[in-house]
Amino acid sequence: MPEKLYLNGNYTAVKKAKISVFDRGFMFGDGVYEVIPVYSGKLFRSEGHLARLQHSLDAIDIPNPLTTLQWIEIFSTLIEHNFPSADSVIYLQITRGTMEKRDHAWPPDMQPNVLVTCTEQVYAKQDSATAGEKAVTLDDTRWSDCHIKTINLLANALLHQEARNQGANEAILIREGFAIEGSQSNLFIVRDDIVITPPKSRHMLGGITREIVLELCQQNKIICSEKNISEDDLHQANEIWLSLREDKYGLQQ
Ligand SMILES: Cc1ncc(COP(=O)(O)O)c(C=O)c1O
Numbered sequence: 001m002p003e004k005l006y007l008n009g010n011y012t013a014v015k016k017a018k019i020s021v022f023d024r025g026f027m028f029g030d031g032v033y034e035v036i037p038v039y040s041g042k043l044f045r046s047e048g049h050l051a052r053l054q055h056s057l058d059a060i061d062i063p064n065p066l067t068t069l070q071w072i073e074i075f076s077t078l079i080e081h082n083f084p085s086a087d088s089v090i091y092l093q094i095t096r097g098t099m100e101k102r103d104h105a106w107p108p109d110m111q112p113n114v115l116v117t118c119t120e121q122v123y124a125k126q127d128s129a130t131a132g133e134k135a136v137t138l139d140d141t142r143w144s145d146c147h148i149k150t151i152n153l154l155a156n157a158l159l160h161q162e163a164r165n166q167g168a169n170e171a172i173l174i175r176e177g178f179a180i181e182g183s184q185s186n187l188f189i190v191r192d193d194i195v196i197t198p199p200k201s202r203h204m205l206g207g208i209t210r211e212i213v214l215e216l217c218q219q220n221k222i223i224c225s226e227k228n229i230s231e232d233d234l235h236q237a238n239e240i241w242l243s244l245r246e247d248k249y250g251l252q253q
Contacts, residue, residue, distance in 0.1 A: 002082040006074050006116040011081070014117075023113050025095030027102070029152030031113075032056035036090040037121070041079055043090070046072065048208045052149060053092070059148045062096055065112045078118035087121040093151055128244065133169040135242065137231060138162055140173035140180055140203070147202045159183040170242050172234065175203055179229045185244045186210040187229065189237035195224040196233070209243035 004011050007019065024030035034053045037044045050068055057064050066074070075090050082088065097110035142155040160183040163171035170182045180198055181187050186207040188197045195217050200206045217224035234240060 002117060002119050004078065004081045006078060008114055011077065019113060020098040022098050022100045023095050024097060024099055025093065025113065025151055029150065031093055031095030031151045032060065032149050033091065033093040033151050034149060038079055038088040038090060040087065041085040043075055045208050046075065048211065052206065056149045057094065062094060062112055065094065065114055074116050078116060082118040083120055089119050089121050090116065091119065092116045134167060135170045135172050136163050136166050136168040137174050138171040140175040145202055146204055147206060149205060156183045170244065174231055177230055179231060179234055180204050182242045185242040188213060188241040189229055189233060190239040191237050195222055196229060197226055198229055199226040207243055213243065
């Protein structure tokens with residue numbers, strides 16, 4: 001259990017942290033988030049995550065409340081407080097702010113609410129990469145701006161739960177006949193020694209892990225192609241990969 005979190009400028013004991021029930025994240029799902037892995041107390045690819053955070057904030061017109069240096073300072077302080085040399089996970093969430101009068105529209109002077117936590121990363125016993133996992137295909141019922149890492153994850157959660165209900169561990173989402181990504185992961189297939197992943201689009205979250213896989217393919221001279229994957233391609237594939245990370249309950253985040 002982490003001891004402290006960061007909330008709106010203060011490092012607070014987790015149990016004492018409080019936020020208004022009129023927070024627009026709580027009322028409307030009006031906010032964005034990032035999940036940054038930490039290995040042996042060191043942030044991994046924080047620059048990529050902060051760039052994607054900026055992309056998400058710009059897309060929904062919330063000003064970034066902190067500079068890169070300030071973000072890094074907060075992450076480092078929380079890692080130091082909670083899990084200084086272990087693997088952990090930084091979760092950060094920015095909502096548009098608190099608004100007592102209920103209105104879909106918002107005034108120009110909103111103060112975003114900022115939450116950052118650092119929680120322990122414990123890996124599941126089973127190694128999915130070698131043992132394999134079950135996945136099902138489901139119609140992608142999300143909205144059309146899936147490139148934004150919004151906290152409004154209802155469709156993702158419903159789709160993931162449906163996969164679980166069907167005895168699988170992830171849903172591969174199909175939009176207009178093409179496999180886009182998982183409910184919380186990016187998708188790759190291998191066919192005839194070529195790694196294929198769908199191109200970035202507004203219908204997909206540009207995963208940091210996806211970028212790393214593309215880089216590793218390039219560095220290791222593995223042919224990798226960014227092109228659409230049909231449902232039929234999934235069935236013809238030699239391998240299907242999903243870029244999942246696991247937490248201590250064996251659930252994906
Ligand atoms: C819909 C979706 N796609 C892809 C990913 C993978 O992104 P990343 O590799 O940055 O963790 C996630 C992670 O939360 C996700 O929710």
